[in-house]
């Protein structure tokens with residue numbers, strides 16, 4: 040098959056625009072239980088389809104399905120990479136299309152971890168040691184992974200960055216990075232190498248640089 044719109048890419052915004060008030064809603068404040076899964080491309084946290092943590096993009100709902108990291112960042116911003124990148128993969132349950140929120144991660148030792156982040160670290164470390172027994176659910180609150188500022192959003196149409204590279208993904212990348220401590224960074228990436236796919240060509244696509252007033256709902 041000939042691919043037409045692959046990800047990741049170098050994010051060099053091409054079109055600036057403002058957005059209406061209800062453009063993007065993040066219902067990310069609840070903590071939901073996810074389960075660690077060691078996939079072919081690294082460790083991920085998977086969620087069921089009944090999750091009430093979701094986003095609404097221009098009125099269309101997408102449910103949180105998967106939470107995982109890459110090191111270094113997969114996307115670049117004006118040709119620069121970051122230490123890491125978090126992907127919050129959401130899926131519309133009717134047409135199965137995706138909306139993925141990308142959050143860049145930068146190391147900042149003035150940051151302390153929340154209790155949930157500490158629990159995530161322990162889960163990652165336990166899974167590395169292959170402690171047997173039933174998988175313990177990990178409560179995750181996506182909102183705690185938002186960067187300090189999120190008034191800008193880079194949007195483009197692309198693909199999953201791992202197989203099967205499906206091209207029905209709307210990418211929403213926050214250009215301002217989330218600072219995390221070296222301890223958290225080491226826990227995420229030290230135990231489990233997380234692959235980052237190389238940059239793909241933009242071809243005829245646009246990258247929208249959006250001024251956005253993200254609605255955070257309960």
Ligand SMILES: [Zn+2]
Pocket residue numbers: 107108109126200
């Ligand atoms: Zn990813």
